[in-house]
Amino acid sequence: MSNRISPDDLMRYLDSEMSPDERARVEAELARSTELQREFALFQALKSDIQGLSFHPATYQSSVWDKVNAHVNRPVGWLLLIAGLVIWMTYGAYVFATSSVSPWEKLGTGAVAIGILLLLASVIWERLQEWETDPYRDVHR
């Protein structure tokens, strides 16, 4: 390469990242040096060929939007579900506790409800533990 034109200058000229003055200086040097002309022609050919290379895969048909959308909207859905459940359960517990049914009936029903909640919590806890150690948890398919 010409010692007056650095490799960086040649790249900037090739990529149209130079001011008119700088371009004129490179062009003057290109007119003078056949070595520089060869070097430039090589990089120009590479540039043109890469630009002609299409990367769009033939097998890529579906957009990733559905998966992205599911993730983006999931927190809102969970928030609404949990808020609704808390409201209904609190209200239900209040109505149940202040109702006129016998204490034995309240005790039995309360035990069943607490048992179901404990089982549900243990399943959620187990799934959470599995999720934390899953190496593919970030990959949505």
Next chain:
Amino acid sequence: MQRQLELELIRKCKAGQSRFYEPLVRAYEPAGLRLALAMMGNTEDAKDALQMAFIKTYDTLPRFDLRRPFGPWFFQILRNQCRDMLRSRKAKFSMETLDELVELHPADTERGPERIRQRNAAKDLLWRGLAEIGPEHREILVLKELEGFRYGEIAQILDIPEGTVASRLYHARSALKNALVGMDVEYP
């Protein structure tokens, strides 16, 4: 996508209206896929990286500075996602063959079978050459040649000083040239 429209969509997303994220995803998906493919080498891993990058982009939108362009910011997240996946060995770089990856340009089909064969052979060589060079070379070539980013934008995406972009491009192009020479291909 027009800058004003893009800004409006981002503003709405920042305000929590996630349905306005879809046009952004669809607009940046083809270009994002090209970069991800160049870095990961195969469609499956590229799709995973792209998907995660869009999710991370949405999650960090509240911190996005509206005075800056969205494209380079998204590509920076995508590029970091690809690098993280390669580093954590959740994905291993493996280059698919060109047949698996590339669709013909519509113009190719109008020029006859021999012309198509020649073009595909040349593309195949180039693709193999790109597979030979490192991901740091491939990513900058894709950003420059396929996505057409300016040096300033490339510097932002790759998180490097603008003054080193020309040097990085020179080394990437030289590496590709050497890889092609190694395959007995003469340029130009």
